[in-house]
Every structure is written in structure tokens, then in C-alpha cells.
Amino acid sequence: MTLEQQLLQYIVSGITNGSIYALIALGFVAIYSVTGIINFAQGEFAMLGALLMVSLTRAGLPVPAALLITVALVALAGAVVQRTMLHPARRASVLAQIIITIGASLAIRGVALVFWGTFPYALPPFTPGPPLRPLGVAVRLQSLWVLGSTLAVLLLLYLFFDRTATGKAFRACGVNRLAARLAGINPERMSLLAFALAGGLGAIGGIIIAPIILATYDMGVMLGVKGFVAAVMGGLTGYSGAVAGGGLLGLLESLTAGLLASGYKDAVGVLLLFVILLARPPWLFRAEEAAGEGT
DSSP, rough: OOOOOOHHHHHHHHHHHHHHHHHHHHHHHHHHHHHHOOOOOHHHHHHHHHHHHHHHHTTTOOOHHHHHHHEEEEEEEHHHHHHIIIGGGTTTTTHHHHHHHHHHHHHHHHHHHHHHOOOOBOOSSSSOOOOGGGGGOOOOOHHHHHHHHHHHHHHHHHHHHHHOOHHHHHHHHHHHHHHHHTOOOOOOHHHHHHHHHHHHHHHHHHHHHTEEEEEEEHHHHHHHHHHHHHHHHTTSEEHHHHHHHHHHHHHHHHHHHTTTGGGGHHHHHHHHHHHHHOOOOHHHHHHHHHTTTTO
């Protein structure tokens, strides 16, 4: 394989991984833009999606039905987390609520450990067959599912936020919670919707990555970290920025693993997060102020 083909291979792998990070980052943005809270249970939503999908397909359900049921169940789990853990603490400080999401992450992981144990689970690719080889670069068929799913989710989010009254109310809460409340919008209801939406987005990310990596009860930890880094890179309140951040993170990881050493791959995201926070970019702190207005 020539150097150009190797670089193309790294780019394909990076875009695939970046699409997963983008879906998880979108969940962070959905919650942060409405509530001002960083939901550190977001990675666990992806883990639940992967393991539930494995269980339902092994139970004999066809993939489309299993996918819809899994997304619905994890969205419901997100709503339950908001209603049972965060809603009672809605008048607490943002820091206290963030700590609650860390507790929710540990609780979800513990439940997954009880139900699925420590064993890794494999999910068959949605489309079996050998990889495609355009320009001599191997492209797994599941990677096409990953890219297609990410594009479909982005299109649906665009239609939801731009063409529906609920989506516009959701965006209004993200701009200014107090003004939204004065306009008759219930921010608590939008917060519930944000957690359900984040759960569904995380589930989709977990489902489409499960055929590429093995699904385990603790897979959400690293996925959550990388999704958070992608969301921060995109400014935390912008959906397009989250997608761009996920793509960039995936590319940097893939190039680092290919050109340097695979052991450095997971360190890229953490290093980027430190650099961004130390640089204190104005767009990030404007996002914090926007999310905190009216709370």
C-alpha cells in the first residue's frame, strides 16, 4: 500500500470514528444548550444502546425492530434519569447537578454489569460482506452504515428544530430560558425532552459502533470522554460544531494511531481537552453564558 493509500485509509477510519463521537457529542449539546448541565452519563446511553441491541437481536427480533425498540428504551432511560435524579435537584447549583449525572453514570454502569456481566458481546454487521476497496482503500460496509446514520440523524434534527413548534421551543430555551418561560414555554418539559433526545442519540451511536467494536458494560466511559471533547471543540451549544468537532477528533486519533503509535490514540482527546480549557477560547465561555441565562 502506498503512502497516499495509507493516508486515505487513516482518513476513512477517522471519519467513521468521528461520526460516532459526533452522535454522542450531539447528546451533550442537546442537554447543555437547554439546562447548562454537562451530562456525564451520555457515554452510558451509548453503552446501553449497544448491549440492548445485542440482546434483542439474539432474542430473534429483526434488526429494524430491535433498533427502534432500543432507541425508544434508551430515550426512556434518559427521561427517567432527568425526572428521578435531576428534576428533584432542579434548584441546586449546576455543579451539584453535574455531580448527579456522574452518579447516574455509575448507577447505569452498575446495572449493566449486573445484567450483562463483564463479557464482551459482538453484534453482526448490518450488511454482511467483504469491505469495498475504492482506490485500494478498504471501506467496511458497516462504516457506510455509520456515515449514513449520522447524516440521517442530522437531517432529522434539522427538520425537528426548524420545522416543528416543539423544536423551536427547544431552541428558545437554549437561547434564553427566562425569555422562553415568559413566552409560555415550560423549560422543565424541554429539559425532559433534552434528556430523552440525548438518550436516543447515544443509543444510535452505540448501536452502529457495536458491529465494529465489542460491546461491554464499561465501553461508555471512553465514548463519553471523546463525545464530550468533541462537544467542547464545537462550542457546546452548536449542533454543527459538535459534528465538526467529532469529525476532527476522529481524524486526529486515526492519524496519530497510524503515523505514531496506536497507544497514543486515546490520549489525543484528553490532550485536546486540556489545551482547549487552558486556552479559554471566547466561543466556549460565550456558550456558558448563553446556557446560563435565565436559570
